[in-house]
Amino acid sequence: MDVHLDGSRGVGVSRLEVIEGPSGRRRRTKADRARIAAESMMPGVKVADVARKHGTTRWQIYDWRRQIRKGNLVLPDSIAALPMFAELVVDDSAVDAATARPASDLEIVVGDVVIRAGADTDERQLTRAIRAARAAAS
Known part of the structure; x- marks a missing residue:
């Protein structure tokens, strides 16, 4: 709980404001971190949007993704089965133009x-x- 006192020293307090809620640091389990990082890896998803949704920073999510790559965090089974690479698409018209000339x-x-x-x-x-x-x- 944060307490803010509005007033000068030696003078009585004129206003007292109590702010409740999360203190800024959140303790997340490894499973939660892996789930959030995996959510950021889904196609079409922006890391900044996932960070905002879960009340964290982009850099924290990037760190969790790095931990997944190193094997320090384990992806949930439902997400681990999904492909994590972009699909390769070859444009035949570009190849034809290059070989024609x-x-x-x-x-x-x-x-x-x-x-x-x-x-x-x-x-x-x-x-x-x-x-x-x-x-x-x-």
């Missing part, structure tokens, strides 16, 4: 101009292209 063996940047040349590019043509790019950049 052959990769250049050489890429030269002159100012705003990019010159890409393959292994079979003629040396004279490449020299002319570089000179033209330099002239355009000046």
